[in-house]
Amino acid sequence: MPQFNQFQLIRLCILYGISSIIAFLLNPLFQVGYTGWLCLLLIYIPILLVFYFPVRLLQKWPHCFLQEGGQIVSQPVHIFFLICFYVHITIITAINLILFIDFFGNIYLRETPFPILAAIICLATAIAASSGLKGIVYMSDGIWFLVTLSSLIFLPLMFKNINLSMIAALFTNLKLYPVLQGMYFVSHWFTDLIIFLFLLHRFKEKEKFVRSLSIVIGGILFFALIYWLFCLLLFGPYLGRQLRIPALELVRHMLVGQFVENLDPLIVSIWSSTLLIKLTLLLYIGTAITTAIIKKGKSYRRTVTYCYAFLIFITAILWGHRPIDLYYLVPTSFAFFFVIIKAIPLVYSAVYYIRSKMSGPLSKENM
Amino acid sequence: MKPFFLILICFSLLLLTGCWSSIEINQRIFVSGIFVDLAPDNKVELTIASLLPNRMGSQSLQSAQSSEPPYAIISKKGPSLAIALKRIQKEVTRTISWGHTRIVVIGNRYARNGITPLLEWMIRQPSLHLKTFVLIAPGNAKEIPAVTPVYEQSPPEVLREYANQHFILSTSIREILMGYLAGQDTAITSLTFEKKNMISEKGKENIWIGNDGAAIFQRNRLVGNISPLQAEMFAWVKNSLVNPTMLVRYGKHRQKIDLEFQQTKASIRPFLHKDRVVFHIRLKGVGSFLATGTQENLLNRKVIRQIQKEVQNSLRKRLLSGLKQTQRLEADALQLGSYLEWWYPDRWQQVKPYWRKYYREKVSFVIEPDIFIRHFGTEVQSIFTKSK
Numbered sequence: 001m002p003q004f005n006q007f008q009l010i011r012l013c014i015l016y017g018i019s020s021i022i023a024f025l026l027n028p029l030f031q032v033g034y035t036g037w038l039c040l041l042l043i044y045i046p047i048l049l050v051f052y053f054p055v056r057l058l059q060k061w062p063h064c065f066l067q068e069g070g071q072i073v074s075q076p077v078h079i080f081f082l083i084c085f086y087v088h089i090t091i092i093t094a095i096n097l098i099l100f101i102d103f104f105g106n107i108y109l110r111e112t113p114f115p116i117l118a119a120i121i122c123l124a125t126a127i128a129a130s131s132g133l134k135g136i137v138y139m140s141d142g143i144w145f146l147v148t149l150s151s152l153i154f155l156p157l158m159f160k161n162i163n164l165s166m167i168a169a170l171f172t173n174l175k176l177y178p179v180l181q182g183m184y185f186v187s188h189w190f191t192d193l194i195i196f197l198f199l200l201h202r203f204k205e206k207e208k209f210v211r212s213l214s215i216v217i218g219g220i221l222f223f224a225l226i227y228w229l230f231c232l233l234l235f236g237p238y239l240g241r242q243l244r245i246p247a248l249e250l251v252r253h254m255l256v257g258q259f260v261e262n263l264d265p266l267i268v269s270i271w272s273s274t275l276l277i278k279l280t281l282l283l284y285i286g287t288a289i290t291t292a293i294i295k296k297g298k299s300y301r302r303t304v305t306y307c308y309a310f311l312i313f314i315t316a317i318l319w320g321h322r323p324i325d326l327y328y329l330v331p332t333s334f335a336f337f338f339v340i341i342k343a344i345p346l347v348y349s350a351v352y353y354i355r356s357k358m359s360g361p362l363s364k365e366n367m
Numbered sequence: 368m369k370p371f372f373l374i375l376i377c378f379s380l381l382l383l384t385g386c387w388s389s390i391e392i393n394q395r396i397f398v399s400g401i402f403v404d405l406a407p408d409n410k411v412e413l414t415i416a417s418l419l420p421n422r423m424g425s426q427s428l429q430s431a432q433s434s435e436p437p438y439a440i441i442s443k444k445g446p447s448l449a450i451a452l453k454r455i456q457k458e459v460t461r462t463i464s465w466g467h468t469r470i471v472v473i474g475n476r477y478a479r480n481g482i483t484p485l486l487e488w489m490i491r492q493p494s495l496h497l498k499t500f501v502l503i504a505p506g507n508a509k510e511i512p513a514v515t516p517v518y519e520q521s522p523p524e525v526l527r528e529y530a531n532q533h534f535i536l537s538t539s540i541r542e543i544l545m546g547y548l549a550g551q552d553t554a555i556t557s558l559t560f561e562k563k564n565m566i567s568e569k570g571k572e573n574i575w576i577g578n579d580g581a582a583i584f585q586r587n588r589l590v591g592n593i594s595p596l597q598a599e600m601f602a603w604v605k606n607s608l609v610n611p612t613m614l615v616r617y618g619k620h621r622q623k624i625d626l627e628f629q630q631t632k633a634s635i636r637p638f639l640h641k642d643r644v645v646f647h648i649r650l651k652g653v654g655s656f657l658a659t660g661t662q663e664n665l666l667n668r669k670v671i672r673q674i675q676k677e678v679q680n681s682l683r684k685r686l687l688s689g690l691k692q693t694q695r696l697e698a699d700a701l702q703l704g705s706y707l708e709w710w711y712p713d714r715w716q717q718v719k720p721y722w723r724k725y726y727r728e729k730v731s732f733v734i735e736p737d738i739f740i741r742h743f744g745t746e747v748q749s750i751f752t753k754s755k
Contacts (some may be wrong), residue, residue: 107493123375161498165635169709235541236705238548242490252496253541325538 017220019274030240032182039182054345125307162233400523402508404474437522585698597689655742
């Protein structure tokens with residue numbers, strides 16, 4: 001039964017989207033120099049198109065995509081795709097967990113062993129995920145307020161430090177190859193959003209899905225653009241790509257009347273809660289996919305959630321010991337895999353379109 | 368099942384208190400300043416200064432005669448900065464914390480040898496802020512802690528406030544790194560020591576810190592200097608100068624006029640002229656009379672225009688002489704190459720491999736001071752006009 005409204009969907013999606021982008025994924029955007037803003041603007045339409053067709057499909061087809069997607073592409077193919085989604089979600093959850101622990105471990109919790117941090121975060125997110133989507137959505141509503149408020153208050157404090165002369169470079173340094181390179185990289189940010197296709201049936205007013213989708217993609221790109229631009233004008237592209245977390249240094253340059261200088265723990269704690277929401281949601285969806293694959297009902301959900309959290313914990317421990325392997329895999333094999341994942345919902349849309357053209361609008365009866 | 372989960376949640380709360388990595392505040396040394404030198408045996412000598420909270424309270428309660436300074440200075444040598452730091456850490460009873468470090472002073476010899484290892488070490492430290500100011504000592508940086516902190520509690524605080532006020536050229540680690548990584552150079556304020564008999568210290572001879580212009584760095588090595596007035600102009604161009612003052616001479620008898628500038632700003636725009644690059648530097652500011660020795664009528668529009676012209680010529684000369692000095696040293700200390708990259712990226716790509724040579728030979732400057740005298744103080748006419 002639909003429970004949540006479209007504003008809750010928008011807030012949840014934007015928070016989910018920006019949490020890791022601002023913290024971990026801004027750095028590679030400096031590789032394309034001053035063209036980052038154009039990459040962020042130009043990617044809007046392609047990403048919207050990638051999501052448009054599956055969302056339109058879910059508007060027409062009122063069933064749970066996860067449970068009954070097999071009616072479109074046949075059950076074995078649907079199970080295969082679900083396994084792909086499952087692997088994808090496991091990978092991104094583990095990567096986000098490792099990056100989160102790396103950041104915290106390096107700066108604030110140097111003495112705490114990696115497995116302890118991983119275990120605590122997995123346990124906390126598993127408890128939140130097992131409470132269901134309602135808890136996650138309400139949690140994101142509260143944190144959305146904190147994130148927008150902190151951005152509105154703290155970003156203007158940066159104006160004193162940034163070099164506005166650099167803005168000229170945004171228009172003079174435009175070259176096709178870096179723009180395409182940047183767009184390819186930015187497109188990966190949105191692979192994660194595919195998980196919302198499994199949740200849309202939980203939201204009311206499905207006729208507004210496309211409008212909400214366009215707001216979500218625009219909102220994520222807007223937040224990314226603002227933080228990227230501030231980082232660029234403060235550090236330039238060369239120092240920007242040298243810093244692992246440019247947004248952290250950005251926060252450290254904020255100064256309230258030469259009095260409050262160390263604001264970073266405050267901002268980082270707000271941002272950390274967005275990442276915890278992301279991890280919780282990933283865990284929730286991973287659990288839902290698992291129950292769909294093994295065809296177990298809701299009664300098993302809690303057990304599966306903890307088992308899945310344990311799997312994430314083990315994956316993070318294994319990769320966390322060899323971060324170099326991970327740094328190699330993310331831009332190569334994983335990036336290629338993520339491109340395939342982005343195409344899967346389009347396969348559903350294409351098959352649905354072809355089959356409905358051949359035999360009229362699909363329903364449970366004529367499938 | 369429910370009690371089990373409740374116990375689990377309560378247990379996790381115990382783990383989430385952060386006690387695992389906790390270091391109590393009284394187990395930390397909050398380093399306020401770092402001083403780096405190259406010892407005669409070519410080892411790195413690292414000196415750290417930190418406040419002693421246990422003495423800070425007693426200082427305010429006791430009389431000013433207290434002989435115990437509220438700060439500690441620890442120094443160690445090592446083959447690298449990290450090793451020298453480790454040696455300091457081994458000998459102190461508390462854990463070193465960089466979160467409050469706001470000043471780095473580099474010894475002259477270390478600066479001439481190259482500061483790249485220091486920058487590399489600093490950018491890797493997770494808790495060291497890139498906004499930390501950098502200054503250059505005239506000799507050894509470790510002599511700075513001998514300075515008498517008259518208005519502040521410790522020498523690093525003196526230096527931090529010195530840089531924070533923006534009366535001098537304030538250069539941060541971020542700016543040095545930005546220049547270096549972009550293939551350009553930097554200018555950093557150099558200090559001077561002076562021995563003075565100070566009344567506040569019961570007439571004892573103490574070391575006083577002053578400004579000795581700026582040290583010019585090329586490829587992170589100190590290669591030369593500019594004067595305090597030239598360094599002040601560089602700070603103006605970098606938009607980091609607050610209320611500079613100036614003395615100009617005006618009229619037939621070259622009488623003195625003291626001015627202060629507010630709302631100082633600068634803008635830079637490069638222009639291409641065949642194979643040359645011309646940087647147009649526009650200096651903006653609002654002038655106020657502080658004192659005038661002239662007998663002229665300062666409410667006369669013509670007189671004010673002539674004074675403004677004198678001021679503009681003087682500013683132009685100062686800045687140009689500083690820039691010419693950087694050209695002689697082949698050091699793009701104001702990071703003008705970045706402006707070329709921002710406006711003409713193709714030309715920048717062409718000249719980037721030999722930018723410093725190009726900067727020396729093919730770069731020229733047009734300096735356009737845009738100064739208006741707007742504030743006349745509370746006096747209508749100079750009292751010197753009465754003796755006319």
